[in-house]
Amino acid sequence: MKQLAGKKTVQDLLLIIIGSGLTALPVKCIYDPLDMVTGGFSGLSIIIKALTSWIVAGGIPLGVTSFVLNVPIFIAAYIKKGKEFVGKSFLAMVLLSVWLVIIPPIDMAENDFVIGTILGGCLMGLGIGLVLRANCTTGGTDMLAVLIHSKWKQFSVVRLIQIIDALIVVSGLYLFGWKSGLYAIFSIAVATKVSDITLEGLDVSRAVYILSDETQKISDVILSEMDRGVTGIQAKGMYTKQEKCMLLCVVSRKQIVWLKETVMEIDPKAFLIICDAREVWGEGFQSYSEKI
Structure with missing residues (x-):
């Protein structure tokens, strides 16, 4: 039984490391160069980077912003829900922030929105799916939604995630224009489908x-x-x-x-x-x- 639990722990750790890396890759190398805001704290980090470019050369790095935004959310979640709830998600969040810092800023889509939408959605969906298979998340809007739900029960967690992400996407659309915004929405749809397949498999x-x-x-x-x-x-x-x-x-x-x-x-x-x-x-x- 202990051997089985140990094997599961190692498997979960690998899923979190690989999954967080695959989630960070399109954010750094596709969405950021194309100004595509796909929701979540990673999308919010892209917005903050653009808004702070006049203060800091190139704007505040994505990984730094992602970590700073997540820390108070995780502290609140720890106080409200306990360490078991925060658990592996904190590790996934930290690794995502680290990946966002160490991945070199390469334009993988070569300024092509169609390629960026599909490739970014596939990589993001695969990464999220792997992290979810380890029974955790990368924090961000998911954790925030759970905290809001604990205060206002009339709103479901899923609906709150949708509302928060929608506000972030609309903010990106306003800041970067309709083209980036619409392609971001399509990329979200691709990511959602790929994450479902990663989590549940094709053979339904x-x-x-x-x-x-x-x-x-x-x-x-x-x-x-x-x-x-x-x-x-x-x-x-x-x-x-x-x-x-x-x-x-x-x-x-x-x-x-x-x-x-x-x-x-x-x-x-x-x-x-x-x-x-x-x-x-x-x-x-x-x-x-x-x-x-």
Whole structure:
């Protein structure tokens, strides 16, 4: 058990180091040169750097601003939520700030907004996804939103993050112009998609609910030809007051078309509900030992 915990700790540390580096890379080498503000404290750091360029040559460095903005937030979070809540996120925040300082200022997109939007979004999404897989964040607006939520419960954490990030993006749009702002919004969309894929994988399974008068035939086919488990659930139609057996099975994305066609062949009047199953653990799918 201790060996397993130790392996998980090392894995999380590597994820945080690599993830924070990949998150910092597009901020320093793509978004900053293109004046693209994609939200978060990293985006706010780009704004502050531009606004302070007349005070300090080149403006206050991104890593310094990011660290200074985050420290009071983490202190407040430590006081309010305790060290367990702050945990690994503090390490991720510090590493992000360090990466922002040590990464050389190279224009990776070569002043091309399309390349910058796609490449920046992919790198940012991959980095955020890796950090999230270590069960932490890089702080910033996420931590701030949690603190605000603890004071005003009527606002959800997700909604607060959206509001704060939107204000930062709009500020960047006002400062740098609509072109940078719109490309930044597209890059956020790319980053969100890539981080979801990094966190959950591409192979999203399907949960299928089947209501039919031929449940036995359908379940026999699923068990024998698809080699998938199937569960029968007693259900009651509230209009007809009739009790029926509803089948529940989880299949891979590749199997869903075959399953639909097979069910319709057996019972053209069957009723199917198909849902995305983001993660499926157990026999025939993922096992926890494979993940770690």
